[in-house]
Amino acid sequence: MDLGRHAREEQKRQRELLSKGFELRLQMCKYGKEYKVQNQAKLEQLKTELEEVRKAKEEKEAIKKLAEDKETEALKKYRDLEDEKKREQDELEMKKHQEEERNNAEDAFNELDLNMDGILTFDELQKNPIFDQNHDGSVSEEEAKFFLHMKEEMELDEFITTGWMIMKPIYTMSKVTPIPPPPEVTTPMPSLE
Numbered sequence: 130m131d132l133g134r135h136a137r138e139e140q141k142r143q144r145e146l147l148s149k150g151f152e153l154r155l156q157m158c159k160y161g162k163e164y165k166v167q168n169q170a171k172l173e174q175l176k177t178e179l180e181e182v183r184k185a186k187e188e189k190e191a192i193k194k195l196a197e198d199k200e201t202e203a204l205k206k207y208r209d210l211e212d213e214k215k216r217e218q219d220e221l222e223m224k225k226h227q228e229e230e231r232n233n234a235e236d237a238f239n240e241l242d243l244n245m246d247g248i249l250t251f252d253e254l255q256k257n258p259i260f261d262q263n264h265d266g267s268v269s270e271e272e273a274k275f276f277l278h279m280k281e282e283m284e285l286d287e288f289i290t291t292g293w294m295i296m297k298p299i300y301t302m303s304k305v306t307p308i309p310p311p312p313e314v315t316t317p318m319p320s321l322e
Contacts, residue, residue: 234293237300238285249292250282259303 239245243253254260254273261268262275276296277283283292 230293231289233297234289235285237293237296238288248282248284249277249288251277251280259299 238249241253241257242249243256251270251273254276255268255270258268260272260276262272263269274280276292276299278291278295
């Protein structure tokens with residue numbers, strides 16, 4: 130009988146263990162479901178926050194892009210204005226240089242036109258030693274005509290556009306370092322002895 134009682138007690142203990150295990154299982158299931166619900170709520174909250182952050186980022190990027198576009202446009206306008214100003218300055222300098230060249234050419238023409246008739250002839254150039262290229266003491270007809278583009282004479286407008294380009298280096302060098310006149314040949318005086 131002891132044996133039967135002992136078996137019943139063992140059975141009772143087994144049922145209690147099973148009952149406690151089942152309760153523990155139910156608690157764990159309940160806890161798991163609650164934990165899952167909490168995590169799903171947190172996940173939804175994080176998704177919402179992430180979406181808000183994404184939207185804020187997109188808005189900030191759009192604002193940044195707009196600011197960059199405005200800055201780029203302003204810089205382009207500034208560069209365009211600077212380029213235009215530089216181009217105008219270059220044109221002004223070019224015109225000034227051309228005017229100086231024209232004035233220099235006119236001055237040279239007027240200085241070389243010995244009879245002041247408005248026509249520069251090879252005869253007038255022959256009288257100026259700066260055009261003596263072979264340094265023989267005289268300006269030959271060929272040397273003089275070379276500076277007139279192989280012509281007999283040249284008027285002011287033609288001289289400014291074509292003649293001055295050839296003549297300018299020689300003419301301006303003579304102004305910097307004047308060419309001495311050719312030595313005069315003197316004949317010795319006969320002695321009176």
